[in-house]
Amino acid sequence: MGNPPRALPSGLATALVFGASGAVLVLEIVALRLVGPYVGVTLQVSSSVIGVSLAAIAYGTWLGGRLADRYDPRTLLAPALLLGAIGTAVTLPLVRYGGEVLRGGAAPAVLLLAALAVFLPAFILSAVSPLVVKLQLSDLNRTGSVVGRLSSIGTLGAITATLATGFIFVAAMPSSWIVLTLAVLLAVAGGALWWWLRASVPVKPKVKAALITLGLVGAGLGASSPNPCDVETAYHCAAVEKDSSTPSGRTLILNSARHSYVDLNDPRHLEFEYIQWIASVADVLPPGPLDALHIGGGGFTMPAYLKDTRPGSDQLVAELDGGLVDLDKEKLGLQTGPGLRVRVGDARVAVAAQETAAYDFVVGDAFGYLVVPWHLATKEMAQDIARVTKQSGVYVQNVIDYPPNRFIRAEIATVAAAFPHVAVIAPQDALDGKSGSNFVIMASKTELPLDAVRARLATQAKEPVTVLAGASLDAFVDDARVLTDDYAPVDQLLAG
Known part of the structure; x- marks a missing residue:
């Protein structure tokens, strides 16, 4: 041996x-x-x-x-x-x-x-x-x-x-x-x-x-x-593509998903339909400057729109990715200042740090690829958003879902657990479970201006959409379970 x-x-x-x-x-x-x-x-x-x-x-x-x-x-x-x-x-x-x-x-x-x-x-x-x-x-x-x-x-x-x-x-x-x-x-x-x-x-x-x-x-x-990637940030593989049909148009790509569209010459040009829906809600709020909080920055399309349509507004954007903010400044024309501030860090921490009843308009548009991060989709998060929203203020949240619509139904139920008045904007085919789509949830502590939103959507949105509220919304949500910090299987619900 x-x-x-x-x-x-x-x-x-x-x-x-x-x-x-x-x-x-x-x-x-x-x-x-x-x-x-x-x-x-x-x-x-x-x-x-x-x-x-x-x-x-x-x-x-x-x-x-x-x-x-x-x-x-x-x-x-x-x-x-x-x-x-x-x-x-x-x-x-x-x-x-x-x-x-x-x-x-x-x-x-x-x-x-x-x-x-x-x-x-x-x-x-x-x-x-x-x-x-x-x-x-x-x-x-x-x-x-x-x-x-x-x-x-x-x-x-x-x-x-x-x-x-x-x-x-x-x-x-x-x-x-x-x-x-x-x-x-x-x-x-x-x-x-x-x-x-x-x-x-x-x-x-x-x-x-x-x-x-x-x-x-x-x-x-x-x-x-x-x-x-054009730029690899700490959280994203990011690229900016020029629009061949509009010389000043730019599309922000994050991890292969078309995340935002920015027209460098016209901040009122809203390419994506869900942004048109959010803008329609903003347009029917009382005239004058707004105190606005944005959960997620992306290409800063909505902050730029409010800055142009509501001069004098005070806006805070909570964006997790500081590298993305730098890219926006370099290639998408982002200009920050006293009226448009950016807080780099987790959005939930940023919301918790805000004063009570501080904002007229809160926009939830934070995504990890095509999914709302689970900790931003729970009842506890919605309750904190309700806390920082003024009595007459409005919260809008962008959600992506696919048939059989398990996530959007759960998220509407979750937002309704924090706000007494809730509605959703979406194409009828998506509500019927025939196609995937963006959905925009509206919520407020007071009655929502639904008729004004519908009228504005008729002129602002490129394609017909439905505003669902009341008993019709209750029937759509059905028995969907409220998401909490203890139970929020967002990825699994989205996977259907």
């Missing part, structure tokens, strides 16, 4: 486990950003990426253990790092070319794109830890302490990578740079380890040439793959 392979120095073993585990978590977090422009950022997408990553870790660890029992782990460590580097580099072209084919797909497409984004490198790198563990088990009496120490080191590496990626890397550089930088670091580590082990692990020239070739090809494909 041959001698067991010589153990690695403790420091090197620790670094390998820490680094490999950390690299897998970097890939997992960045994968969410890579797939977002094609399939959005929803609970299903996040679950797919996490599930695929865990599957890769499970199978990679199993394979690493099997290989460690059959071969000298010292001969496998450097190749694992180098193959991990190659797998990391090729995730960019795999996702960006595959994403164009799978864009907006159903659950199988989301799972496949998540697998393209993370499975291969995570699978390879997860084999490193059992290889290292096998090399350190020179004394069976210390098996527990060795396995426990290296397992904890791997977990610490994963925690460190998670925090560093979320708080530092994503804010400091684009996702493609993070991926390519990680690939380079893995390649350097694999090359250095191979050189250090050269005396005990001879390398065949053909193997070396093959790995170098694969590495160069992977790096080249990764660097040259198309990037769907």
Whole structure:
């Protein structure tokens, strides 16, 4: 029976486990950003990426253990790092070319794109830890302490990578740079380890040439793959497209969704229908300046409209993404000042910080891809909005839903739990469950000016819409459950 392979120095073993585990978590977090422009950022997408990553870790660890029992782990460590580097580099072209084919797909497409984004490198790198563990088990009496120490080191590496990626890397550089930088670091580590082990692990020239070739090809494909983003902010893959029919028109694209339309020369030009509906509500409010609160900024289309149609208005916009605000200033003509202020941060926190009965008009238009963030869709949030709305003020909320309209019915019920007067604006086909659409909820503490809104919609809206209220609205909502902080399955309701 041959001698067991010589153990690695403790420091090197620790670094390998820490680094490999950390690299897998970097890939997992960045994968969410890579797939977002094609399939959005929803609970299903996040679950797919996490599930695929865990599957890769499970199978990679199993394979690493099997290989460690059959071969000298010292001969496998450097190749694992180098193959991990190659797998990391090729995730960019795999996702960006595959994403164009799978864009907006159903659950199988989301799972496949998540697998393209993370499975291969995570699978390879997860084999490193059992290889290292096998090399350190020179004394069976210390098996527990060795396995426990290296397992904890791997977990610490994963925690460190998670925090560093979320708080530092994503804010400091684009996702493609993070991926390519990680690939380079893995390649350097694999090359250095191979050189250090050269005396005990001879390398065949053909193997070396093959790995170098694969590495160069992977790096080249990764660097040259198309990037769907003009700007990658901390929360969005953002792009601004020019309107070929209107030279001054611009469309803001966030994670592949057409989010806002801005006419640089005419703030009263409202391209999207739901914005026309919201503007119709604003137009029938009492004349003069308004105190307005906007939950979500996007392209700042509605704030610009109110600034032009209601001179002297005092507006506050709560926008989570500071990078998006910078993009709006650079490419969409946003000008902030005393009458149009921006608070960068979570909208729920921003609303909680406002004074009671401070606003005539509150606009809810915050989205994560096509979904209202769940914590902005609950009764507790609606109650806080009601608190900051004046007695005669109006709250409008934009919602997207599809047949069988489970989310919009639940959201109307939720808003009605905070406001005594509620109505909804939508195309009749959408209300009948025949098509997906935007819905705009109206709510107030006093009677809503429904007749005036209908008259204004007849002239403002490009397509006929229905204003549903009273008993007809009650019948539409039916037995929909009110969403709360304890129960708000927004993604599942929207999925139908």
